[in-house]
Amino acid sequence: MAEFMSLSAAVEHHLRDGQTVAMEGFTHLIPYAAGHEVIRQVKRDLTIIRMTPDILYDQLIGMGLVRKMVFSWGGNPGVGSLHRMRDAVENGFPQRLELEEHSHAAMANAYEAGASTLPFAVFRGYKGVDLPRVNPNIRSVTCPYSGEVLATVPAIRPDVAIIHALRADRQGNVLLEGIVGVQKEAVLAARSSIVTIEEIVDDFGPRSANAVILPSWTVGAIVHVPGGAYPSYAHGYYKRANAFYIGWDAIARERESFAAWMKANVLDGSPDSFASLAFGSRKSA
Amino acid sequence: MTYSATEIMTIVASRFLTNSDICFVGIGAPSAACNLARLTHAPGITLIYESGTLGTRPDVLPLSIGDGELCDTALTTVSVPEMFRYWLQGGRITLGFLGGAQIDRFGNLNTTVVGDYGNPKVRLPGGGGAPEIASSCGEVFIIMAMNPRAFMAKLPFITSMGHGAGKGSREALGLSTKGPTRLITDLCLFEPDPETSELIVTAIHPGVTREMIQAQCGWPVRYADQVGLTPAPTDSELAVLRDLQARTKQAHAA
Numbered sequence: 001m002a003e004f005m006s007l008s009a010a011v012e013h014h015l016r017d018g019q020t021v022a023m024e025g026f027t028h029l030i031p032y033a034a035g036h037e038v039i040r041q042v043k044r045d046l047t048i049i050r051m052t053p054d055i056l057y058d059q060l061i062g063m064g065l066v067r068k069m070v071f072s073w074g075g076n077p078g079v080g081s082l083h084r085m086r087d088a089v090e091n092g093f094p095q096r097l098e099l100e101e102h103s104h105a106a107m108a109n110a111y112e113a114g115a116s117t118l119p120f121a122v123f124r125g126y127k128g129v130d131l132p133r134v135n136p137n138i139r140s141v142t143c144p145y146s147g148e149v150l151a152t153v154p155a156i157r158p159d160v161a162i163i164h165a166l167r168a169d170r171q172g173n174v175l176l177e178g179i180v181g182v183q184k185e186a187v188l189a190a191r192s193s194i195v196t197i198e199e200i201v202d203d204f205g206p207r208s209a210n211a212v213i214l215p216s217w218t219v220g221a222i223v224h225v226p227g228g229a230y231p232s233y234a235h236g237y238y239k240r241a242n243a244f245y246i247g248w249d250a251i252a253r254e255r256e257s258f259a260a261w262m263k264a265n266v267l268d269g270s271p272d273s274f275a276s277l278a279f280g281s282r283k284s285a
Numbered sequence: 286m287t288y289s290a291t292e293i294m295t296i297v298a299s300r301f302l303t304n305s306d307i308c309f310v311g312i313g314a315p316s317a318a319c320n321l322a323r324l325t326h327a328p329g330i331t332l333i334y335e336s337g338t339l340g341t342r343p344d345v346l347p348l349s350i351g352d353g354e355l356c357d358t359a360l361t362t363v364s365v366p367e368m369f370r371y372w373l374q375g376g377r378i379t380l381g382f383l384g385g386a387q388i389d390r391f392g393n394l395n396t397t398v399v400g401d402y403g404n405p406k407v408r409l410p411g412g413g414g415a416p417e418i419a420s421s422c423g424e425v426f427i428i429m430a431m432n433p434r435a436f437m438a439k440l441p442f443i444t445s446m447g448h449g450a451g452k453g454s455r456e457a458l459g460l461s462t463k464g465p466t467r468l469i470t471d472l473c474l475f476e477p478d479p480e481t482s483e484l485i486v487t488a489i490h491p492g493v494t495r496e497m498i499q500a501q502c503g504w505p506v507r508y509a510d511q512v513g514l515t516p517a518p519t520d521s522e523l524a525v526l527r528d529l530q531a532r533t534k535q536a537h538a539a
Binding site: 026027028051052071072073074075077078079081082085086089090101103104105108109111112123124125126127128129130131134148149178179180181182184185212233235239240242243245246 | 312313335336337338347348349350351352353355356362364365366368369370373374393397402403405406407408409410411412413414415416417420421442443444445446449454455458459460536537538539
C-alpha cells in the first residue's frame with residue numbers, strides 16, 4: 001500500500017547497496033530528483049536498468065555508484081555521447097562498468113514479462129546481428145505450434161522501480177499520461193517502488209477512462225516533488241529543457257567539470273530546487 | 286540558391302517519401318527528412334517515433350524521440366511495449382528510416398562500438414530500436430553523410446542487419462521484409478543491385494564526381510549501368526527546410 005514519505009526517507013527505506021534498480025522514463029517523466037537523492041545517499045554497487053539511460057544514469061555512473069548497467073540505448077538524445085558512461089566503459093573511470101546490452105524491443109518485452117511474472121520474454125528479433133554473440137542472456141525458443149525460432153530474454157524483475165508521475169490522489173493512486181513509456185510495467189515488475197509526483201489532488205476528477213493509473217496497492221512510496229523530472233518534462237506541467245541537454249555535453253566531457261557540477265547541483269542540492277528549475281523562467285507546457 | 290551537403294542529403298531523402306508511407310522515424314537526419322516531406326509534397330505521411338507517438342505532426346523537429354511536441358501533435362500515443370509488439374513486430378509499419386555511425390556495402394549498420402566489443406576504442410550509444418526496425422519494417426531507408434571511417438569495408442560490429450553477406454541472407458533467416466532499399470548520402474544515392482544486393486550508386490548529386498565519392502568510401506564503389514543526376518534542391522524545398530531548422534533551433538534554445 002502506497003505510503004506518502006519524504007524523498008530522503010523513501011530512498012533510505014526502499015533502496016539498499018547492491019540492489020537492482022530501474023529508474024524508467026522514456027524521455028518524458030525521468031525521475032531526476034529521486035536519482036539525485038540516490039546519489040546524495042551514496043547507494044553503492046548498484047545494477048541500474050533502463051531502456052534509454054541518459055543524463056541521470058551518466059551522473060550515477062560518473063559518481064561511481066554503478067557496478068552494472070542493463071540497457072538498450074545509452075546516449076544524450078539528439079546531442080551525442082554520454083561522456084561519463086564512455087569514460088567508465090573505455091577507461092574504467094571511476095570504476096569498471098559491466099554492460100548487459102539489448103535492443104529496445106527486447107527490453108520492452110522483458111519488462112512486460114516481468115510485470116506478468118513470466119520467466120522470460122519471447123519476440124521476433126535479433127535477426128542477423130551481433131548482440132547475441134556478446135550477450136549470453138539473448139537466447140531462442142522454437143515455437144511448439146509453427147516451428148518458428150524466436151528470440152528470448154529473461155524477464156526484468158528489479159528490486160526497486162523509481163518513476164516520476166503526474167498526480168497522486170489522497171488514497172495514493174498514481175496517474176500518468178502522455179508518453180507513458182514502460183513505467184507501468186517497471187513498477188509492476190519490481191518488488192518495491194518509489195513514485196515522485198508533480199501534484200497531490202483530492203480526486204483525479206474527469207479523465208480518460210484509459211489514463212494509466214497505478215492503484216495505491218501496487219505502489220511503495222509516494223513523494224511530492226514538483227518539477228522532479230527536470231530537465232526531462234511532465235506533460236501538461238512543464239516542457240523538456242532541451243537547452244540543458246545540449247549544455248550537458250560540455251559539463252560531462254571532462255572529469256573535473258562534471259565533479260564540480262555534481263557538487264554544486266546535486267551533493268549540495270535538494271529536491272526543493274527542482275520546482276524553480278522546472279517552472280522558473282519556463283512557460284508551462 | 287546555393288545549398289550545403291547536408292541540405293541536399295535531407296531534401297533528396299524527403300523526395301522518396303509519399304503520402305501512403307507509414308514511417309518509423311529515427312532521430313536526427315531521418316526526422317528532418319520525414320518532416321520536410323510532410324511539410325512539402327507528402328502531408329498525409331504517417332510518422333511514428335519509438336516513444337509511442339503514432340501519426341505525429343510536430344511543428345519543430347524534436348531533439349529526442351520523446352519530446353512533448355510529438356505527443357501533443359500525435360493521433361494517439363501508446364506505451365513502448367505496445368509500440369514494439371503490436372505496431373513494429375505486428376508488421377504495420379511500411380518504412381523504417383535510420384541513420385547510423387558506420388555502414389558496409391550491404392547496408393548493415395553499426396551504432397554499438399568502434400573496436401573490440403569488450404574493450405572498445407569508442408563506445409557508441411547502441412542499437413535502441415534499430416535492430417528490429419531493420420528486420421520488421423517493410424523496407425528501410427538509410428541516410429548518412431559519406432566519409433571513409435563511416436563507409437567501411439568491414440564493420441567491427443553489426444548492430445542492425447541490412448542485406449547481411451549479400452543476396453539471400455535475409456531470406457535464410459526467415460525474413461520476408463526488403464531491408465535497405467535506398468541509402469541517401471550527401472554525395473549520391475545508393476540502391477541494392479538486384480543480383481547481389483550490394484549497394485551501388487544509381488544517382489549522383491550535382492557537382493559531384495566519381496572520384497569524390499570513392500574518396501569518401503572504404504569499399505570499391507560500384508555503379509549502375511544507368512547513373513542518374515540528382516535534380517538540385519529547389520528554392521521552395523530549401524526555404525521550407527531552413528524555416529523548419531530555424532524554428533527548431535529557436536525552440537531548443539528556449
